[in-house]
Structure formats: C-alpha cells, structure tokens
Amino acid sequence: MLSTASKFKTKDLVMVPLFVALMAIGANVTSFLVIGGVPITLQAIFAIMAGALLGSKLGATAMTVYMLVGLIGAPIFAQMKGGLSTLVSPTFGFILSFILIAYVTGKIIEKASVATFKTFLFACYTGLAITYILGTNYMYFAYITIAQAPDGFTYKMAWVWMVAPLIKDLIVTAIGAIICERVYNATKKNARGYDVAS
Template sequence: MTATPSTTPARRRRSTTTDLALIASFAALIGACSLLPAIPIGVVPITLQTFAVILAGAVLGSTRGALAALLWLAVGLIGLPVFTGGGAGLAPLASPSVGYLVSFPIAAFVTGFIVERLPRGRIATSVPLILLAGAAASILVVYPLGALGMAWRAGLTLPEAFTFGLTFLPGDLLKDLLAAIVATSVHRAFPALLPRRGRAAARAAQRAEATPAAAA
C-alpha cells in the first residue's frame, strides 16, 4: 500500500525521533562506561570506553554511531562530568588521552561503515566479522591517534607511545568480542535497525525478490 502524503511526514518524524533517541542512548552508554572505575596503567588508564564506542558503530551504523560519540564528547566539553574519572570541560584535551578522545567518533564511523556492508543472519559468521570490524577500527584509528596524543602530551617518543598503546590490544580484543556478540544479538532482534549498504544490501534485495509476494 502506497503511503499517502499525510502519512509520509509522520513516518519521517518518527524515524528522526527514533534516531535521536538511539544517538542519545548510546552517548549515555559511552558516558556510563567512562565513569566506571578505570584501571591505572602508565599514562593512560584502561576503561570500557572503547567497548561502548565500537558497540555504537556496530549497532547504529556509521553516521549515528559517530554522532553518538560526538554527542558524548560535546556534553563533556561543555562541562558535564562524563569523561574518565568524572572529568569534564577542556582539561581532558590537555591530557595524554586527547588522541583517544578524538579517535572515538572516527572509530565508531569506521566500525559502522564496515558492519553496514557485512552479511547478516548467522551468528557463526556475524560475530567474527563484527569482531574484525571493531579490531580494524581500533588498529587503524584508535591506536595511531592515541599514540600521537601521548607523544604530544606525555612527552613520549612516537615509538614509545605506539609500544605502550599495544599493551591495550588483548583487552581491546576482548571488548571487541563482547561488542560483536551484543551487536549480533541486537541485529537479530531488530533487523531493520542497521541500514544495509553495498553487497549486503544487494543480497537482501535479491532475497526479497525471491520471496513470493504476500497476497494483498
């Protein structure tokens, strides 16, 4: 049944409202993970921030995931205590963690960009593929920018900063695995939540065409 002109704007408003609610919810999740007790290790502590950031990208997709991370950053920069240890304002930008903060919206976007193009359906393939997407975002985005921030603010050389950043790798892989499991569960429960792109969209369209149309 074709949507009438009066119903189409209403659907768009509902979609926009849903998107805003999801973005705000995941921004709150990133903030909650930031406020959990951190594990001190060298110049930058271990937190659950990366888990929440990768999960935001994997569940919401590239655009909404990045917006969730940006919203969290904006809320913290204007003064609300949503950064690690209850930090707020511009002070975290002068800390060795500045590179990680900058990297989070980009990492969420990269994760979502990849996941949007992955095949979905079977847990046996979805979990490892999303894990690889999160690991790629961490290795390609979070670690390099994090190392640059530490070299800038902690007085380390770039090789020293990169070497220190690699100490997070085992824990980050576990967080990426947890994010992949949660994201797969969400995708199975709400298959229309994450948009399909590229080949994944083409395969979904082919399956829809192969399915006999329901009687009107």
Template structure:
C-alpha cells in the same frame, strides 16, 4: 542528514552509555582501562556509521562543555590538552568506520573485521595524540615506543576480550534492536 526521533534517542542512549562506561575505570598508569571502547564499537555496529558517530560526537561535545563525563570525572575545554583526549576523538571516527563496514553485511566475518579495524583505529589516533601531548604540551621526554608502552601494549589483552564481547553481543543486539533508520 535527516534523523528520526528514534535515531536521536539511540544516539543519546549510546552517548550516555559511553559516559557511564568512562566511570568503570581501572587506573594502571597514564591511561586508565575503561569499557568505553566496547560501547563505541557497539555504537557503530548497532546504530550504523552516521548515528553511531553522532552518539560519540555528542559524548565528546558534552564533555568539552564541562560535564564531568570523561574518565576520572573530568570534562571541559582543557580536556583537549590531556594526553588521553586523542582516544576520545578517535571514538567519533571509530564508530563511523565500524558502522560503515557493517551497514550492509552483518555476518560474523564482517563484524569481526569491523571490530578489529575499529580497535586498531582507536590506537592510530590515540597513541600519536598521547605522544604529542606528552612531548610538546607537557614537555616530557618520551619515545614513541614509550608512548606505545604506556598507551597501547598493556591494553591489548583487554581489548581482545572486549572485541570478543562486542562480536558476540552485537549479533544478539542487532536481532533485537533493528538498525536505526537514517535518511539523507
């Protein structure tokens, strides 16, 4: 994959936006409410699959090397054993999937489908990881429904609002910021 300077700048910008959005956090239990999922979805919509995923890979790697850019100001390799790390991993794949769905079609229908699938995909990786860490690594007794109760259900209203914002905002941003060029 050949990346232009513009691609690298935009990937870095979205990695930084994801980091900043992790600090906008409302702790409501084991998983805080942040604006990260909004930025991740926008990365896929605006940057496309490859550069969007690169932006989130950059964010996760910077956190893993120790920069305190994960929610709550955490970072480092031990973050892998935190119950919310699955959500961070999902960001890479979510940006890629959202970007892939909308690379050829930027209609409201395509964007809406991508946003819904991307939001669901965050839960598909995040909730089982949450459950796995809670039950195996932390040794706590929790049912899978309990994991859904803590890591999914309370977030649905906010994710619906973020999805609407992403759909509306992306159409305007796409007009103003032409798609990053990626050559293979």
C-alpha cells in the same frame, strides 16, 4: 535503531543519549586503574558498539555529542573529568578517535552484503585498531609538544603503556562483536517479521 537513512528517525535519536550515558559509565567504571598516563576504560567497546548497532552516521553523532557534552564541562570523561582543558590532555586523541571508530565500524557493516559474525568481528577489530593508532600517536605527540612528558618518555614507552589496555580490549571487543551481531540480526528479524539468514 538500525536506520542508515540520511535523516535520523525520532527512535534513532533516542539512542544518542543512551550511548552518551554508556560512554560516561565506560569512562569511569575502571578508570581508577592507570598505566603510565592512560586510564583503563571501557570507552572503546561502547564506541565500537555505537557504530555497529546505530550505523555509521548515528553512531558518529552519538560520539560527537559525548565529546561536546564533556567539553562543556560535564564530568563524563575518564576519571570524572570534563571541560575545555581536556583539549590539551594527551589522551584527548582517544576521545576524537571514538567518533571515527563509530563511523568506520558502522560503515563496514552497512557495506557488507550479509551482516555475518565475521563481518562484525572484522568491523569491531578495525575500530579497535583505529583507536589505538590514532589515540596512541596523538598522546605521544601531545606529550612531546604541549604536555609535560615523564622522564625518559619515548615513542616506545607510549606503546608499552597501551599493552595492558590492549589485552583487555582484545577480549571485550570479541564479546562486543558477538553481542552486536545477535542484536543486529534479531532486530532485523523483528522488523521484517521473518528469520534473517545467518
């Protein structure tokens, strides 16, 4: 599950559909809540966890598969949406960001000499920052260029919409870092047959 080899093992590839399913659940379990033009979802934390637990390459692969499955029409994006029309949605930048945050989160952990809780916390919050920066800026420019922006729409308004999701994500990301660190090190301990130093 924690392989960083250039070629994915069969057991690693089994994790791809699992995280695609988790992303689909996270996209819709709370997406009936909408702030401005932004559905409130749990996608960011599952994308972060994909990178943290699967590694940079497999985590990014899982998020790419999630995006492609949604684009071919499966209703796995927020509010049970899917299809190529999502490409012109102002929130498509968040979907793109999931690939990058899985990769970056995984890479930070892979590069660390010791995978401590601080490492996971830094990696997970870095991933969260990426999704907000990329997703929110994409949303703003999409509303300005290809979508119909609400009256009085400004760059500041785009960020105001993100305040409520940010509060939620700050909390769940901390919880996700705790879970990922424990699962990661427990898996290493079981694989090696001895305790991993904390």
